[in-house]
Amino acid sequence: MEAFFSQFEYLSRYVLTGIAVLLLLRCIFSLFRLRPRREVMATLVNLADDSEIEISNWETSIGRSRSCDIALRKYGTVSRFHAVLALRKEGWFIFDTESKTGVYVNGEQIRRARQITDGDTISFGNVVMKFNSNGYGEAQEDENGEVADFTNAARLVNLADNSAFYLRGSCLIGRDRHCNICLPMRDISGEHAEVYLTRDGWMVSDLQSENGTYLNGELVFGAYPLYDGDIISVGAYSFMFRE
């Protein structure tokens, strides 16, 4: 026992150091390398010149000042710090941050805050913008009538138009009507691929399609686990998996 203890003590110096350094460095590198996933969550279309402003932050400041996220520098009627567009648990909100000329949603002046939805028109001074949410922030009710927190859901983002499809349970991708993501293209099979949830997280599998499914550019055989940022390619379409 004595011998074991002394040998243990001798070894444990190196083992302890090894474990500690491995563990901490693994975590440190992970923290250094993890980057936030940012995607276009909504767009504002300036109706005056049809220019599109992509919103990729949860909170976006709007004003004439250069330090605003959306700097409307040419518009004299906009206050320096005019409004804030924010995505909250319940959906999109617009806040009037004590602007001089006020904020109007669909022609109606808001007092302090107002929830907005896809297609609403918002005016800041003489700037009129149309708001398009890319499927983000729309309240989704499940069968119990509970408002599901949309931030929870995994989703497939169509890289062509940045629209998001929220995944619930299993999701079929294919040409057929009953597929959850229906892509009426000739080079896509009827039931092309499936994305589904298992105990180990989300998986993608190819349903013996003719042209195959690609995960990050590699052909999928059987089922592959999906991680945030992976890209699934089906025919000419590409989807980024987000969670």
Next chain:
Amino acid sequence: MKTLSRRAWILYALAALFVAGLGILFYTFWSNADDWAMRHANRHLYAGDTLTAAGSITDETGAVLAETVDGERQYNENRDVRTATLHVVGDSEGYIATGVQTAYQEELTGYNFVDGVYDVKRYGKGNDLQLSVNADLCVTAYDALGDEKGTVGVFNYETGQLVCVVSKPAFDIANKPTENINNDTTGEYEGVYMNRFFSGLYTPGSTFKIITAASAIDNISDIDDQRFRCTGSYGIDGGSVKCLGTHGTIGFERALNVSCNSAFAQIALQVGTENLTATTDALGFNQRYTLGNIRLAQSRFDLSEASQLDLGWAGVGQYTTLVNPCHMLMIVGAIANDGQAVMPYLVERITTQNGDTVLEAETTLGAQMFSESTAARLQELLRSNVENYYGDRRFRGLEMCGKTGTAEVSSEEGGDDPHAWFVGYSQREDLPYAIVVVVENGGGGSSTAIPVANEVMQAVDDLYGE
């Protein structure tokens, strides 16, 4: 959001500062680790002021000179051995700076930055150190010095192994006469904490004539044909260099045999300041030598403000010249070794408790001090000294070559007696040992130093000769 995240960048500066601070901290740790760990407050290594964590110190034969037993430092049971080896072993409080217990304390504890004091924790003590000296030989040398202060050093001029290093006065470390040392008025313990062999500096006296002779051989082509006249002194610029005898007209070799000051003053003047300085530079004067962790006192030779008279005096080893005994031993060793200097070493081996060798002595060559031809000529001259002047009967069976010195340390009549020197080596193939003896205020080199040298060299012969 954008503005905020841009402002957040300033925190990168903070993080960078912190990382830089960590770098500085690590560097501070790394560069000061040895110093800090060896502080006496470190209770891993010290109890009070005693270095308890050191391993054992043994001599060449393996006889234990010091070791730690139950957290206490214990020394060799023989009082004479303890006294004679005091300066090489050193004390655990660090008064004797060149003792291995101080100079090698880090190696003795086995402390290093990677493992810290872990080995001391594991085995209860640090590394073992084996000295190159022979304890019995040291006792012989210590006794040979008699009542005088001084130093004796012997080394193998082919390998560099120091077999005897003795400095006197010393004391018995097991019964340290602290009171006597602190209240010393008689000078009995003067410089007791100094190892005179490594740290002493003495006027070389006539032993320096070897160096003047070397310079003459190199720079004066007809030196062997020259004749010098000695009338008891040699006048230069109104002053004079005194000689101990009146030698008449003599040649170069005879001048060295009888150690004629008049002749060597003339030779020094012929050689000139520049050449003499060049020779001493080649021999390592004004240069710092370190033997492992031990620093030697620096020998001094400076003619930058010397007059012609001073140059004459310098040629016979007086003036401001000072020589360290160990350095002198290296010079003589180089002559014996055909001009190639070999660095002496004191530590044979350092081993960890589980048998790994941390340090093993190996022969390190120093500078080529003399050309081979000069060395050969000097060998002849030094042999001639013993053969024709001191007499081989005083070194029975040793075939010694050497030179004595009588270094005047006081210019007044009735002042301190001169230091007695002897430097030399055995010519025998089987006995490649060189010796230096300095007896402080011992009087004439021939009368005082030669008996000591003989006694020690006889013991060396008994130990190592065939």
Next chain:
Amino acid sequence: MATKKKKATHARRYRKPVKWPFWLLLMTLFQLSCMLQIYINGTQESMVTLFTVYGVYIAAEWIYFFVFGIVLRRKSFEIELITFFLTGIGLTLTTSVYPDRAYTQLVAVLMGMIVFIVMLWVLSDTKRVIKLRTPVAILALAALGITLIIGDEINGARNWIVIGDGLLSIQPSEIVKVAFVFVGAATLEHLQSTRSLTKYILFAGACIGMLFLMKDFGTALIFFFTFIVIAFLRSGDIKTIFLVCTAALLGGLGILTFRPYVANRFQTYRHVWEYSNGGGYQQVRLLIYSVSGGLFGLGIGNGRLRSVYAATEDLAFGMVCEEFGIIIAFTVLLTFVALVVYSIRYSVAARSTFYSIAALAASSLLLFQAALHVFGVTDLLPWTGVTLPFISRGGSSMMCCWGLVAFIKAIDVRTYRRYDKIERS
């Protein structure tokens, strides 16, 4: 098509989150080894304590990871792994040096975990957070005020509240740290509506002033630093911050002029070796024993620094150096940097500026406190006697650290994903 390809290659560079079961197993191994080392070097009486403390702590870890990893199916656990690991080192030191205080520390750690979980829940809803800011500010001021009135003085600082004859002693100033960050952070719409810092400056001034009256200068300095960070993040107003800094500097000089004894506290700065048996006693011992430990340490229980006063609190860094080794000690310090970098990286994608500011302030507070501790005790900076987050012994500070980590955890949107709500096929 070209852009798509670019995106695809970019996507592959995303790192997958740490696989927690493997690392949790390694961490458990680490902690069991620590326990065994304490067992080997320890006394017989403390064995029950030892096994209980480690048993409960390791069980708590596994329960936490089981609940959040398997039941709630969360993905990223780096921050929790780091926090549990650092806390484990602190717990090891406490259990080994003061077996009789191990239970108290264990309870503090468990409370800290509860604080962490509750804080995460509180932070899940931005609206709730905004509503809570004013009450929290009032509570924080009240807590400090009460301490100032009924507080007890321990080690020269009047920042303790002792309840029931030493049964429970808490340091409100530690808990107020969490509140200080909480109150300082704000949503973007709030920042834009009230662009002046006046209210926050008043709040911070009151907090720091009261800490000064308690003579808790180390904590006051940490608060001041956090205030500067938050004020800069909120306003970007360098002029005001410069003004505040100058005022603080002048105030500091004023104190040194009129209260010269404060300066005496710093007389050993850069001269600890000259006061090695006086004011620099602890620091000198720390330096000696830190390098004695070597890169790999001497093993838990083999150190000598533990016999020096306040070894597990003020000298925690040295304890880690000597017994765990310099490598572990420096890696531990690097994790504080990682937390800051992580917060900076994520600040743009947080759900609100509230979370960005809170995480940035919390992580830089931890970093600053670690810097004050480490560089102070090693004599690179003046020594203020602050503790090393997570590792120093102390219940209040343990809870504070876990509370601050909740802010950092909350910056990542994925923290609040409910994977368990998704149907499985």
